Amino acid sequence: MSRDIHLRTCPLCEAMCGLEIHVEGDRVALIRADRDDVWSKGYICPKGTTLGHLHHDPDRLRSPMVREGEQWRDVGWDEAFARCEELLHGVLARDGKQAVTTYIGNPTAHNFSLGRYVGLLIALAQLPMIYSAGTVDQWPKNVSSMLMYGGMWWIPAPDIQRTDYWLVMGGNPQASQGSLLACPDILGEIDKIQARGGKVVVVDPRRTGTADRADEWVPIMPGTDAAFLLALCHVVFAEGLVDLGDVADIVNGVDEVRGLAAAFPPERVAATCRIPAATIRRIARDIAGAPSAAVYGRIGLCNQEFGTLASWLIDVVNILTGNFDRPGGLMFGNPIAWGANSLPDPQWAQGVTFGRWTSRVRGAPEVLGQVPVSCLAEEIATPGPGQIKALVTVAGNPVISSPDAGRLDAALPLLECMISVDNYLNETTRHAHVILPGSSALEQPHFDDLITMWASRSAGNFSPAIFPPPPDRPAEWQILTRLGGLLAGMNNTDIDVAAIDDGYFTALCQAKGVDPEHVMAHYERGGPERMLDLQIRTGPFGDRYGDKPDGLTLQHFRDNPHGIDMGPMVPRVRELLDTPSGRIEMAPAYITADVPRLEARLDRGDPDGLLLISRRHLRSNNSWMHNVNVLVKGKDRCTLLIHPDDAARAGVEDGKLARVTSEAGAVEVPVEVSDEMMPGIVSLPHGWGHDKEGTRLSVAREHAGVNNNLLAPGHLVDPLSGNAIVNGFAVEVGPT
Numbered sequence: 059m060s061r062d063i064h065l066r067t068c069p070l071c072e073a074m075c076g077l078e079i080h081v082e083g084d085r086v087a088l089i090r091a092d093r094d095d096v097w098s099k100g101y102i103c104p105k106g107t108t109l110g111h112l113h114h115d116p117d118r119l120r121s122p123m124v125r126e127g128e129q130w131r132d133v134g135w136d137e138a139f140a141r142c143e144e145l146l147h148g149v150l151a152r153d154g155k156q157a158v159t160t161y162i163g164n165p166t167a168h169n170f171s172l173g174r175y176v177g178l179l180i181a182l183a184q185l186p187m188i189y190s191a192g193t194v195d196q197w198p199k200n201v202s203s204m205l206m207y208g209g210m211w212w213i214p215a216p217d218i219q220r221t222d223y224w225l226v227m228g229g230n231p232q233a234s235q236g237s238l239l240a241c242p243d244i245l246g247e248i249d250k251i252q253a254r255g256g257k258v259v260v261v262d263p264r265r266t267g268t269a270d271r272a273d274e275w276v277p278i279m280p281g282t283d284a285a286f287l288l289a290l291c292h293v294v295f296a297e298g299l300v301d302l303g304d305v306a307d308i309v310n311g312v313d314e315v316r317g318l319a320a321a322f323p324p325e326r327v328a329a330t331c332r333i334p335a336a337t338i339r340r341i342a343r344d345i346a347g348a349p350s351a352a353v354y355g356r357i358g359l360c361n362q363e364f365g366t367l368a369s370w371l372i373d374v375v376n377i378l379t380g381n382f383d384r385p386g387g388l389m390f391g392n393p394i395a396w397g398a399n400s401l402p403d404p405q406w407a408q409g410v411t412f413g414r415w416t417s418r419v420r421g422a423p424e425v426l427g428q429v430p431v432s433c434l435a436e437e438i439a440t441p442g443p444g445q446i447k448a449l450v451t452v453a454g455n456p457v458i459s460s461p462d463a464g465r466l467d468a469a470l471p472l473l474e475c476m477i478s479v480d481n482y483l484n485e486t487t488r489h490a491h492v493i494l495p496g497s498s499a500l501e502q503p504h505f506d507d508l509i510t511m512w513a514s515r516s517a518g519n520f521s522p523a524i525f526p527p528p529p530d531r532p533a534e535w536q537i538l539t540r541l542g543g544l545l546a547g548m549n550n551t552d553i554d555v556a557a558i559d560d561g562y563f564t565a566l567c568q569a570k571g572v573d574p575e576h577v578m579a580h581y582e583r584g585g586p587e588r589m590l591d592l593q594i595r596t597g598p599f600g601d602r603y604g605d606k607p608d609g610l611t612l613q614h615f616r617d618n619p620h621g622i623d624m625g626p627m628v629p630r631v632r633e634l635l636d637t638p639s640g641r642i643e644m645a646p647a648y649i650t651a652d653v654p655r656l657e658a659r660l661d662r663g664d665p666d667g668l669l670l671i672s673r674r675h676l677r678s679n680n681s682w683m684h685n686v687n688v689l690v691k692g693k694d695r696c697t698l699l700i701h702p703d704d705a706a707r708a709g710v711e712d713g714k715l716a717r718v719t720s721e722a723g724a725v726e727v728p729v730e731v732s733d734e735m736m737p738g739i740v741s742l743p744h745g746w747g748h749d750k751e752g753t754r755l756s757v758a759r760e761h762a763g764v765n766n767n768l769l770a771p772g773h774l775v776d777p778l779s780g781n782a783i784v785n786g787f788a789v790e791v792g793p794t
């Protein structure tokens with residue numbers, strides 16, 4: 059049989075690897091790296107080779123499904139949307155918008171169609187409260203970026219391709235491939251840093267695969283990173299090492315930070331962090347003394363007790379040592395195609411305020427428009443005015459991914475209407491009344507926009523669809539637009555998706571300062587490809603519809619299937635700063651007000667017993683790729699990692715089951731004794747627990763594992779961001 063070779067970008071993670079997809083007839087025969095991809099240059103991981111498995115997976119949903127009692131029925135799209143209308147409008151009529159909400163999951167950030175239109179769904183729906191995976195992820199960083207630079211998505215990333223010193227805190231790119239840091243082959247970059255005489259230091263409670271590759275592993279007590287970082291600041295001030303470098307004329311707050319850091323000498327934090335004072339001093343001097351240095355923090359610094367303080371202090375250390383907005387330091391990406399979330403948000407035009415409303419049941423203040431995702435269960439389960447009766451999930455699996463998972467699982471059956479836009483019948487969607495399946499990655503075009511906001515280079519690669527979607531199947535952007543219309547109260551038959559899309563496109567043209575009428579005339583149809591062309595043409599390298607004739611358009615990417623690379627990161631902070639003062643706010647009062655709580659942590663002493671943290675593995679992707687046999691076969695990966703001394707004390711043995719309990723729940727899981735854990739800390743991966751009845755995940759069921767979020771207490775949140783604390787909470791471990 060003849061074989062076609064298609065080039066495309068893997069949409070699964072931030073590494074954005076270029077793939078070569080070999081197709082015979084309607085089957086994927088082979089996937090390997092595209093060695094000529096301008097961005098990834100032949101790098102790939104095992105997940106990228108499984109896009110064919112996902113596409114052909116018999117469990118992947120291909121037609122909409124409607125549930126009646128315990129029974130699922132495949133239906134046509136018209137019937138599915140009619141059922142959505144009936145259910146949603148019933149709730150809206152009886153209880154109003156306050157009874158309706160949505161949960162937005164992680165793949166929306168990686169999906170061409172969803173990512174570009176989820177904002178439209180939210181804008182159309184105008185719901186008082188929405189939830190997302192963001193509050194178990196990067197919300198603390200959104201808060202610090204909003205206050206420091208004036209945009210919640212202006213998150214600076216380490217320029218690791220040019221740095222001479224990289225401090226990695228709470229991130230494990232060996233597994234995750236980088237997060238809020240887009241760069242292929244990060245372990246290879248570590249080698250290159252070392253080869254050019256630089257150094258890489260990993261601060262993590264676990265000796266990870268990244269730590270193994272680095273020069274030094276510095277174990278740290280979970281949740282104490284902010285104290286460590288303030289101690290670094292202390293040394294930098296005390297030893298006269300402050301040098302703001304290129305941003306010196308636009309930084310506010312140096313004296314405030316100096317004042318706060320004064321109370322955190324290394325000797326005071328050492329016992330709490332479990333890091334010797336001499337090590338802290340040495341690291342501070344190394345950062346300040348390196349030709350260039352980048353301090354980077356990721357999910358371990360967000361999903362923890364002092365998430366916002368730690369996330370903020372990452373940037374502070376870079377700014378104080380002259381490693382901000384310059385090559386080799388922390389820099390802002392410069393995407394070829396701007397993402398919709400990089401546009402100024404009118405709700406913050408007068409400056410940002412927090413706590414504009416609070417959640418009904420526990421009174422959690424909103425932060426950047428959201429309350430903690432752990433509120434969702436109680437908002438559904440607690441009767442009274444404002445009780446949530448309808449939920450729309452988009453590419454999310456919160457029954458696995460959110461804290462106090464057991465409570466959410468128990469609450470979802472109480473809903474009068476649940477609609478899921480999802481490709482699988484899984485732990486969450488089994489509770490839905492209607493499931494609207496999306497396309498497989500190979501059935502739709504692709505071009506990353508969100509992720510390139512923190513990419514190490516301005517590169518882009520357009521991938522056309524490989525397989526035609528089934529004829530009557532709406533694309534995901536059309537599904538979201540229609541659902542948005544239904545949420546806005548429109549009748550299904552009155553919803554004109556194309557007209558709504560034109561309205562959205564017009565608004566985007568206006569936001570970018572181009573004439574919508576002139577621009578619209580370039581296109582025969584709407585949708586995400588039209589939007590992408592606008593994103594490219596009005597982006598930093600674009601042709602502005604003829605004003606810059608040498609500039610880029612989508613066509614250039616169609617003509618260059620290995621991608622186009624416009625060079626490394628460039629200084630950008632002056633261009634994008636949008637704070638009320640027009641300056642970098644290094645010491646926002648909202649954040650610094652939390653420092654006394656950190657000081658109290660120093661005085662509190664160590665918690666009793668063991669603390670649980672999460673981990674990732676290269677062959678998993680959050681909760682949803684365990685149905686791919688080649689990725690889950692072999693040794694069980696859902697194990698409790700525990701230090702030998704702790705295992706002995708707890709009376710548990712390698713390979714045997716242990717019972718792990720917390721105030722929220724209990725699980726039984728195999729033990730893996732390893733000195734890669736620091737004493738006192740145990741680790742479970744997240745994303746497992748596929749043993750629920752009523753799912754359609756035949757492979758994942760055979761490798762069920764346990765859900766670590768059954769253990770995470772939902773009330774534990776970082777107070778400034780509302781982000782979940784799923785790292786560093788107390789558990790007990792014992793034999794079963």
Ligand SMILES: Nc1nc2c(c(=O)[nH]1)N[C@H]1C(S)=C(S)[C@@H](COP(=O)(O)OP(=O)(O)OC[C@H]3O[C@@H](n4cnc5c(=O)[nH]c(N)nc54)[C@H](O)[C@@H]3O)O[C@H]1N2
Nearest residue numbers: 163164195453454455459479480496672680681682744784
């Ligand atoms: N304990 C603990 N909990 C955590 C974390 C942790 O480190 N520890 N990490 C947190 C983080 S960072 C995140 S981002 C969240 C993730 O949390 P979620 O986003 O809730 O979960 P995912 O597992 O990513 O689920 C993705 C869902 O999208 C569906 N899906 C996949 N691709 C597509 C597609 O193309 N279209 C559509 N329509 N659906 C699709 C899948 O079937 C699945 O149901 O988990 C968080 N939870």
Ligand SMILES: Nc1nc2c(c(=O)[nH]1)N[C@H]1C(S)=C(S)[C@@H](COP(=O)(O)OP(=O)(O)OC[C@H]3O[C@@H](n4cnc5c(=O)[nH]c(N)nc54)[C@H](O)[C@@H]3O)O[C@H]1N2
Nearest residue numbers: 228229230234237280281356357358674676678679680785
């Ligand atoms: N293969 C794979 N890749 C993924 C994902 C996946 O599930 N699988 N998920 C994707 C998503 S949604 C995200 S958000 C990213 C996340 O990307 P990363 O942030 O790199 O995620 P992890 O690999 O979980 O690494 C987090 C590290 O934080 C450490 N840690 C825990 N608590 C603390 C603490 O208090 N302090 C410090 N210093 N460290 C701590 C953990 O030991 C762990 O090594 O990965 C993305 N990429």
Ligand code: SF4
Nearest residue numbers: 068071074075103106
């Ligand atoms: S690292 Fe793996 S999952 Fe991530 S983009 Fe590359 S091939 Fe895909």
Ligand SMILES: [Mo]
Nearest residue numbers: 164191194195
């Ligand atoms: Mo995430």
